[in-house]
Every structure is written in structure tokens, then in C-alpha cells.
Amino acid sequence: MTKPAEISKAGIWRRLYDGKSFPVFVVVLSLLILWYAGAVYMNSDRLIDQYERSKVEWSWQQLTEDAWSMERPILPAPQQIIVELHKTVIDKKITSKRSLVYHSYVTISSTLVGFALGALLGVLLAVGIVHLETLDRSLMPWIIASQTVPILAIAPMIIVVLGHIGLTGLVPKAIISMYLCFFPITIGMVKGLRSPDVLQLDLMKTYSASAAQVFWKLRMPASIPFLFASLKVAIAISLVGAIVAELPTGAVEGLGARLLAGSYYGQTIQIWSALVAASVLGMLLVWAVTITEKLVLGRTGREAV
Amino acid sequence: MSDVDLKPVIEIEKLNLVFQTADTPVHALSDIDLTVNAGDFVSFIGPSGCGKTTLMRVIADLEKPTGGHISVNGMTPEEARQKRAYGYVFQAPALYPWRTVEKNIMLPLEIMGLSREEQKARAARNLAMVNLEGFEKKFPWQLSGGMQQRVSIARALSVEPDLLLMDEPFGALDEITRDHLNEQLLKLWDTTKKTVIFVTHSIPEAVFLSSKIVVMSPRPGKVIDIIESNLPRDRTLDIRETPEFLEISHRVREGLRSGHSYDD
Amino acid sequence: MKKSADLVLILFVLLSGISVFLPVGVDADMSVQWWDKPTAFALLVISVAAALYQLISRETTTYAALLLTIGCIAGAFAPLILTRTVDASGYGAIGLWLFLVALGLLVWRSLALLSRAANGNHLLAFAVPALFGIWLLYLWQVVTIGFGIPSVLLPSPEQIGAAIENNTSTLFADFYQTVVKSVLSGFAFGCGAGFLVAILVDRVPFMQRGLLPLGSLVSAIPIVGIAPIMVMWFGFDWQSKAAVIVVMTFFPMLINTLAGLQATSHIEKDLMRSYAASYWQTLLFLRLPNAMPFIFNALKINSTLAMIGAIVAEFFGTPIVGMGFRISTEVGRMNVDIVWATIAVAAVVGSLFYGILALMERRITFWHASYRRAK
Ligand SMILES: Nc1ncnc2c1ncn2[C@@H]1O[C@H](COP(=O)(O)OP(=O)(O)O)[C@@H](O)[C@H]1O
Numbered sequence: 001m002t003k004p005a006e007i008s009k010a011g012i013w014r015r016l017y018d019g020k021s022f023p024v025f026v027v028v029l030s031l032l033i034l035w036y037a038g039a040v041y042m043n044s045d046r047l048i049d050q051y052e053r054s055k056v057e058w059s060w061q062q063l064t065e066d067a068w069s070m071e072r073p074i075l076p077a078p079q080q081i082i083v084e085l086h087k088t089v090i091d092k093k094i095t096s097k098r099s100l101v102y103h104s105y106v107t108i109s110s111t112l113v114g115f116a117l118g119a120l121l122g123v124l125l126a127v128g129i130v131h132l133e134t135l136d137r138s139l140m141p142w143i144i145a146s147q148t149v150p151i152l153a154i155a156p157m158i159i160v161v162l163g164h165i166g167l168t169g170l171v172p173k174a175i176i177s178m179y180l181c182f183f184p185i186t187i188g189m190v191k192g193l194r195s196p197d198v199l200q201l202d203l204m205k206t207y208s209a210s211a212a213q214v215f216w217k218l219r220m221p222a223s224i225p226f227l228f229a230s231l232k233v234a235i236a237i238s239l240v241g242a243i244v245a246e247l248p249t250g251a252v253e254g255l256g257a258r259l260l261a262g263s264y265y266g267q268t269i270q271i272w273s274a275l276v277a278a279s280v281l282g283m284l285l286v287w288a289v290t291i292t293e294k295l296v297l298g299r300t301g302r303e304a305v
Numbered sequence: 306m307s308d309v310d311l312k313p314v315i316e317i318e319k320l321n322l323v324f325q326t327a328d329t330p331v332h333a334l335s336d337i338d339l340t341v342n343a344g345d346f347v348s349f350i351g352p353s354g355c356g357k358t359t360l361m362r363v364i365a366d367l368e369k370p371t372g373g374h375i376s377v378n379g380m381t382p383e384e385a386r387q388k389r390a391y392g393y394v395f396q397a398p399a400l401y402p403w404r405t406v407e408k409n410i411m412l413p414l415e416i417m418g419l420s421r422e423e424q425k426a427r428a429a430r431n432l433a434m435v436n437l438e439g440f441e442k443k444f445p446w447q448l449s450g451g452m453q454q455r456v457s458i459a460r461a462l463s464v465e466p467d468l469l470l471m472d473e474p475f476g477a478l479d480e481i482t483r484d485h486l487n488e489q490l491l492k493l494w495d496t497t498k499k500t501v502i503f504v505t506h507s508i509p510e511a512v513f514l515s516s517k518i519v520v521m522s523p524r525p526g527k528v529i530d531i532i533e534s535n536l537p538r539d540r541t542l543d544i545r546e547t548p549e550f551l552e553i554s555h556r557v558r559e560g561l562r563s564g565h566s567y568d569d
Numbered sequence: 570m571k572k573s574a575d576l577v578l579i580l581f582v583l584l585s586g587i588s589v590f591l592p593v594g595v596d597a598d599m600s601v602q603w604w605d606k607p608t609a610f611a612l613l614v615i616s617v618a619a620a621l622y623q624l625i626s627r628e629t630t631t632y633a634a635l636l637l638t639i640g641c642i643a644g645a646f647a648p649l650i651l652t653r654t655v656d657a658s659g660y661g662a663i664g665l666w667l668f669l670v671a672l673g674l675l676v677w678r679s680l681a682l683l684s685r686a687a688n689g690n691h692l693l694a695f696a697v698p699a700l701f702g703i704w705l706l707y708l709w710q711v712v713t714i715g716f717g718i719p720s721v722l723l724p725s726p727e728q729i730g731a732a733i734e735n736n737t738s739t740l741f742a743d744f745y746q747t748v749v750k751s752v753l754s755g756f757a758f759g760c761g762a763g764f765l766v767a768i769l770v771d772r773v774p775f776m777q778r779g780l781l782p783l784g785s786l787v788s789a790i791p792i793v794g795i796a797p798i799m800v801m802w803f804g805f806d807w808q809s810k811a812a813v814i815v816v817m818t819f820f821p822m823l824i825n826t827l828a829g830l831q832a833t834s835h836i837e838k839d840l841m842r843s844y845a846a847s848y849w850q851t852l853l854f855l856r857l858p859n860a861m862p863f864i865f866n867a868l869k870i871n872s873t874l875a876m877i878g879a880i881v882a883e884f885f886g887t888p889i890v891g892m893g894f895r896i897s898t899e900v901g902r903m904n905v906d907i908v909w910a911t912i913a914v915a916a917v918v919g920s921l922f923y924g925i926l927a928l929m930e931r932r933i934t935f936w937h938a939s940y941r942r943a944k
């Protein structure tokens with residue numbers, strides 16, 4: 001029901017309004033404005049208190065300026081976080097214990113190891129579940145139940161048990177990531193491996209194809225788009241697992257450790273910059289999976305689910 | 306046909322509709338002129354893409370024309386829609402899977418705010434009309450395709466409109482079911498004296514059902530011929546072997562051919 | 570199918586047969602044989618007899634499946650009795666462990682028979698995973714006791730059960746603090762807000778275009794990292810935990826509800842238009858029911874996120890009660906059994922939470938293609 005007249009006469013505003021980037025821009029801009037306003041609002045109490053105690057005259061302009069440049073603000077202003085990020089990402093040597101790049105590296109290595117293990121486990125479980133009815137019936141409910149156990153609850157136990165057999169450092173953290181991220185992969189892969197319809201399966205039957213042939217020639221290719229959809233979810237969760245795992249290990253390295261240290265010493269800007277770094281990492285990881293997906297699916301000429 | 310109430314229900318003059326698509330504009334309807342009288346059974350026939358659905362949707366105010374004039378019951382289509390002047394049967398049954406058959410039929414009545422008893426009574430009456438008594442508590446997905454489409458007809462009838470718009474309602478059904486439903490529809494039309502507009506691309510179906518056949522052709526969608534049928538109102542399937550029937554079919558076929566509608 | 574099935578049972582009988590001639594443990598420096606423990610030996614014989622009967626009858630009825638299951642249960646008691654009376658760690662008990670491996674085969678076979686019989690039988694469909702779970706717990710029990718694993722490392726299910734019994738009031742207080750106060754309030758508020766905002770955003774296409782692309786970015790963010798900030802803002806008590814959960818659950822609900830509201834087809838919308846239905850009528854009669862599967866999807870995801878969020882947030886500070894607090898302090902004190910007891914409570918609560926949502930989903934979206942059965 002588009003009206004042709006409107007389109008042809010549409011001005012630049014209309015086009016911007018109907019486009020995609022402009023609305024996103026507006027939303028982001030409003031969030032930033034809200035953030036700055038929030039920083040003033042949340043930090044003002046303490047500042048006004050200070051002014052009154054030291055009996056200084058204060059103006060709104062002064063208040064805003066101070067609110068955006070406190071050392072330990074309740075809510076830091078975005079530019080403070082950017083300054084901190086600049087300091088800890090670019091200025092510091094990446095081998096330094098205070099470089100965020102270093103901490104990110106620590107977190108990302110357990111994320112990736114955990115992700116690889118989780119993907120392997122997830123795919124194997126899915127293959128088993130699709131092929132063995134017994135596994136489907138007996139294991140599936142427990143796979144779901146396993147995810148209702150909060151990961152941080154068993155994390156210390158995993159660390160204790162693995163520590164006893166001499167595994168410390170990266171491995172326990174990776175295992176915790178794996179525990180979180182195998183689940184979406186299993187679910188997605190089961191769906192994908194079951195996605196061929198009766199007709200396609202019957203066709204294979206007419207060729208009297210073996211179970212292995214049906215798997216490699218039909219089920220596996222059909223499941224690839226589903227696999228990537230769940231890999232995208234899984235890698236983000238794997239990062240959560242790696243960060244969360246750093247908390248009870250008492251780790252001194254990694255983004256989770258930065259969060260913990262920041263919270264001990266009330267270093268809000270440090271917490272926020274670790275948080276921003278983690279978010280950027282998460283986006284990069286998901287983006288990397290998306291790119292891989294495009295490459296793989298592009299070659300087979302298919303669309304993502 | 307009774308000459309007493311040749312009251313026009315739909316009047317269309319010089320109607321145009323151009324769809325603005327990404328690359329080129331599509332001239333879906335071009336200078337359509339058409340009058341539908343009360344009690345008519347009008348079929349739109351033509352190859353796919355000739356604008357049958359679009360014309361029907363304009364009548365139903367689901368699409369706005371870009372030019373020309375149209376009135377439904379002497380009102381604009383929008384006013385007619387607000388007054389719930391018509392029942393629309395889509396190509397697919399479009400039943401809601403979370404509602405039982407009965408509740409599906411009651412849907413428009415709930416929206417209109419009728420009383421509970423009235424809703425129930427109308428649902429029962431119209432289910433009987435399409436021979437589906439006893440299926441009230443079933444869910445749509447428990448019925449066959451033909452039964453689902455009958456439910457959707459009962460749903461359109463439950464509004465008790467004087468005007469029934471049907472867009473290829475039997476298109477997805479097998480021929481045996483289709484014949485059967487055609488006969489039932491005809492009986493319904495004969496007894497209730499409703500005005501029916503019916504889209505099809507089957508020549509026998511159009512000739513069998515209609516008192517007036519509108520032959521259309523594509524690119525741009527326009528009306529080529531309007532054929533008045535003088536077959537009796539109470540016809541049975543046997544009529545398809547009579548010379549009169551074959552003659553009208555022939556004229557429809559000629560019309561379609563002259564519209565060059567099959568050259569691609 | 571039948572051939573390979575027999576092979577599993579034959580292997581079971583063979584392995585059990587071999588194990589009979591091997592020692593099952595050490596008692597006061599003396600090697601213990603199966604026949605020294607007549608009860609355990611009788612149980613082994615019962616399980617082998619059940620397997621032999623199945624090998625000969627080759628039936629696949631429910632009755633046959635139940636018979637084999639009884640054989641499993643009988644056989645399972647043998648190692649349980651043995652590990653209690655003799656030292657079963659190491660090579661001295663090779664016969665016992667061999668029989669346990671064989672028992673695994675028998676369990677597998679009986680689960681296979683049961684799951685074949687379970688089609689259309691709700692009780693059996695429930696029994697299969699339940700038995701599987703019991704089997705895992707059983708293995709845990711036999712292995713921890715048999716190998717004498719120290720309870721500071723991994724307590725046996727029995728010890729965990731005892732810890733639950735001895736600490737009910739503490740565990741209940743933790744449950745009340747973490748689940749009732751933090752999780753439920755945060756979950757309700759986060760999901761509710763996500764839902765309402767989705768309805769609002771859906772009405773304003775401009776906001777929708779602005780928010781949806783950001784939605785996929787947000788899903789890549791480890792939101793749980795805001796826990797320390799929320800603890801600073803809202804204090805140590807449940808409010809800060811609820812706040813973390815609100816933020817964590819808000820976005821999945823928003824994104825899923827928006828997607829669900831889009832899931833309505835053109836033809837369905839045209840139908841409502843042809844009835845001159847108002848916006849709210851269309852929403853209520855058509856779009857919300859259509860969105861329900863998406864909304865439940867979000868609720869289920871959020872139920873696990875909420876538990877994670879609460880426990881992580883407790884890590885950054887709590888009043889001295891709460892499941893996260895309990896775990897971190899009792900780990901420090903080496904009271905591993907209490908930690909596991911808390912984990913068990915968390916697992917049961919989490920599964921119940923999820924299960925209730927899944928049941929509600931089944932009731933409300935019974936019509937969805939993934940559930941419905943024709944006729
Ligand atoms: N919403 C729309 N946007 C653009 N083009 C459309 C739209 N609806 C229909 N058309 C075009 O209008 C023409 C007529 O379509 P339609 O009325 O559906 O034909 P019919 O029902 O006779 O098969 C076709 O060329 C079709 O592609």
C-alpha cells in the first residue's frame with residue numbers, strides 16, 4: 001500500500017526517517033544523552049555534599065563539569081571510560097599487567113578453548129541423540145537440566161576437582177565455558193540434523209543409502225545453517241563463561257578479574273572499561289563467526305536461518 | 306433473475322491502481338469499469354497476475370486505488386469495511402490454530418461485540434450451512450484442507466453480510482471436493498440471495514457458478530469482456546454438458562485468447 | 570536392530586561371567602571373591618538370569634523391558650553392598666569394576682527397550698530419563714565410595730543428602746534470599762518490562778528500526794558483568810541482584826517479543842482488517858497469540874539467566890545469606906558437602922522453574938506445529 005506520489009516527492013528527511021542508519025543513530029544518540037544526564041544526576045548528591053561541606057558556591061555548570069570528571073564516580077561519563085580505555089589499551093605495553101589487551105587475551109584464550117570443546121561436545125551429543133532413540137529419551141532432559149544449574153555454583157567445585165588432578169589456569173576456565181556453550185549447539189544441531197523432511201529422507205532410502213551416507217550427504221549439509229546460528233549464540237555465552245569463571249578462581253588476570261579488582265577498590269572507571277572491553281570482544285567474536293558463516297554458506301549458496 | 310431489485314451494490318468507474326515497486330511501477334489495474342447488482346454472482350476470471358485479487362482487495366478496502374471511482378453500497382470502500390458490509394474468504398483458510406473451529410467462526414462476532422449467545426447461535430447455524438455440525442470443538446489442524454476452507458466460508462458467512470468476496474477459495478482443493486463445494490455454494494447463493502464476487506482461473510467453475518463473468522487480461526490488468534449468463538439459478542453439475550453451458554465457456558475462452566493472455 | 574541388541578546382552582553375560590572368577594575387593598588383607606558374599610552374588614545371578622531370559626525370548630514388549638529393568642536394579646545392588654563391606658579401590662576389586670562396566674551395558678539395553686515401549690506412554694516416557702538420572706547418581710555413589718575419594722574433593726550423593734538434611738534451615742534461608750527475593754522479583758520485572766517496551770516499540774516503526782539492529786549487538790555483550798556496578802548502586806541486599814537480573818532478562822524478552830509480533834502473516838492481518846478490527850483487537854486476538862511461542866522461548870532462556878545473574882551478583886557482595894554467598898564461603902572452609910547441597914538445591918529449583926515454564930508453554934501454545942498431533 002505504498003503511495004507513489006509520496007515516494008517521488010519524498011525529501012531527504014523522509015528518506016532518512018525511512019532508512020536504517022538514521023534511526024539507529026538517533027537511538028544511540030539518545031542513549032548517550034541519557035547517559036551524560038544520568039552521570040550528572042547520580043554523581044550530584046556526593047558533589048553537592050562536598051560543596052556544602054567546603055562551603056563553596058556552586059553553579060550548574062560547575063556541577064556538570066565535576067560530575068563528568070570525578071575520580072570515583074557512581075556513574076562515569078563515556079569520555080572518562082574512553083580515556084581509561086586509551087590509557088590501558090594503547091598507552092600500556094601489551095605485556096604489562098595493567099594492559100587491557102593483556103587481560104582480554106587471557107579471557108579470550110579460555111573463551112576460545114572452551115568454545116572449541118563445547119562445539120565438539122555439542123555436535124557429538126547431537127549426532128548421538130539424532131541417531132539413538134535411547135539417548136534422545138534418556139539424555140535430552142538432563143542436558144536441559146544441566147543448564148538450570150547456575151554455572152557459578154559449580155565453578156568452584158570444577159576448580160577444586162580439576163585442581164586435584166593437577167589442572168589449573170586455563171583448563172578449568174575453559175571447561176566452565178564449555179559447560180555453558182555446548183548446550184545451544186546441541187539444541188541447534190539436533191534441530192538441524194532433523195531438518196531434512198520425509199521426502200528427502202525417502203529419496204535417500206530409494207538409493208538404499210547407508211546411515212553414514214544419509215548423515216554425510218543429507219543431514220550434515222542440511223544442519224550447517226543451524227550450526228552457525230547456534231555457534232553465534234554459543235560464542236557469546238562462552239565469553240560469559242570465561243568471565244564468570246575468573247571470579248571464583250581468584251584469578252588476577254582476565255577481564256573478570258578486572259571487574260573483581262575494580263569492585264574491591266571502588267574503581268568504577270576500571271569496571272566500566274573492562275565491561276566495554278568485554279562487550280567489544282563479544283561483538284568481535286560473534287562477528288568472526290558471522291563472517292565464517294558467510295564464507296561457508298556462500299560457497300554452498302545458501303541462506304542463514 | 307428478478308428484475309425487481311437491480312440495485313447496484315458495487316460501482317466502479319475508470320479505476321486505476323499502480324504498485325510502486327523497487328524497480329518499475331506495476332500497473333495492476335487499468336481503467337476498470339464494472340457494476341455489480343444485488344443478487345449477482347460475479348466471477349473474475351483471467352490468468353494469474355491479471356489483477357483479480359487486487360480488484361477484489363480494492364473492493365474490500367485492503368488496497369487503495371490510485372485513480373478512478375469506486376463505491377460499495379453507495380459508500381466508500383472504507384466506510385463499507387467499517388460497517389462490516391462484506392465477508393471475505395481468502396485463498397488460504399487463515400484459521401487461527403489456537404482457536405477451535407467454533408471459536409474461529411465466532412472471531413469476527415467477538416470483534417463486532419455481539420452477545421455470547423448470538424455468537425454461539427450464529428456459529429452453529431453457519432457450521433450447519435457448510436455441513437460441519439459436530440466439529441465445533443476440533444482445532445483447525447485436525448481437519449482436512451477442504452474442511453478448513455469450509456470453516457473459513459462459515460466464518461465469512463457468520464458476519465451475515467449481503468456481499469461475499471471469495472478469492473480462489475477452492476484453488477487448493479482437489480476437483481471432487483471442489484465440485485461438491487461449488488454445488489453447495491450455489492445452493493447457498495440461491496437460498497440466501499446474497500451478492501457474491503468470486504475469483505477463479507477455471508473456466509468451468511466460472512461458468513457453472515456465475516450470473517456474470519468478468520474476463521480480465523494482464524499487463525496492464527484490464528477488463529476484456531463481461532458475459533451475462535442466462536443459465537437458471539438452480540443449476541446442478543449436469544448442466545456442464547448442455548450446449549448453453551458450452552457456448553458460454555467458448556465465449557469466455559475466446560475472450561481470454563483475445564487478451565493475448567497466454568502468449569507467455 | 571535385533572542383532573546388535575543381542576550383542577550388547579551377550580557382552581553383558583560374558584563380562585559378568587568373567588567377573589565371577591575375579592576378586593571383588595580386599596578385606597583385612599584377604600582377597601574377597603563373589604561367593605564370599607552370597608547376597609551380592611545372588612543379585613548378580615538374578616541380573617544375568619534376566620539378561621538370559623531376554624536373550625532367549627527376544628521380546629520387545631513393555632513387560633520384557635520392565636523385567637530387564639528389574640534385572641538391572643537387582644544387579645546394581647551388588648556393587649553397592651560390596652563397596653560398603655570391602656575395600657574396593659584398585660586392582661584387588663577388578664571383578665567388581667568389570668561387573669559395573671557390564672552393568673552399564675545392561676542398563677543401556679533396558680533403557681533402549683523401555684524407550685521403544687515409551688512411545689505414547691507418558692509414564693514410561695518419564696521413567697526413561699528418570700532411570701538414566703538415577704543410574705548416573707548410582708555411578709557417582711559407587712565410584713566415590715568404592716575408590717574412597719575424599720569427601721573434600723567429591724562427596725558421594727549420600728553425603729550430600731545428609732548435608733541437605735542437616736542444614737535445611739540454612740539452605741532454606743539461602744533459597745529464600747536468592748530465589749524468592751532476588752530471582753523472582755528480578756525475573757518478573759525484567760520480563761514484564763521487556764514485554765511492555767516491545768509492545769510500545771512495535772507501535773513506533775522508527776524506534777523499531779533503531780532498536781532491532783542494536784538488539785543483536787546487545788546479545789553479544791556479557792551483561793552479567795554489570796553485577797559489580799549494580800552492587801555499588803543498589804547495595805548488598807537483594808535489590809542489587811534483582812537489578813542485574815532485570816537488565817539481563819530485559820533484552821531477550823524485548824527481542825523475542827518483537828520478533829513474535831512480526832510473526833503474523835499478511836493474510837491474517839488482512840482478515841482482521843476486513844473485520845474493521847481496532848489495533849488492540851488485532852493485538853489481542855491475533856498478534857499476541859502468534860507471539861506466544863517466542864515469548865515462552867524468552868521466558869525459558871531468562872529462567873536460567875536469572876539464576877546465573879543472582880549468584881554472580883552475590884559474588885560481589887551480599888548480606889551473609891544467599892546461595893552464591895554460601896558457596897563461596899563454604900568452599901573456603903572446605904565444607905564441600907554443603908557446597909554440593911547448595912548446588913543440588915539450585916539445580917532442583919532451576920529445573921522446577923524451567924519445568925513449570927515448559928509445562929505452561931505446552932498448555933498455552935499447544936496449537937504450535939512443534940506440539941500438535943493431528944486428530
Ligand atoms: N503488494 C504488491 N506490490 C507490488 N505489486 C503487486 C502487489 N500485489 C500485486 N502486485 C502485482 O500486481 C499484479 C496483479 O496481481 P494480482 O491481483 O495478485 O493477480 P491475480 O490475483 O490475478 O493473480 C501482479 O503483476 C502482481 O505482481
Ligand SMILES: [Mg+2]
Nearest residue numbers: 357358359473
Ligand atoms: Mg490472486
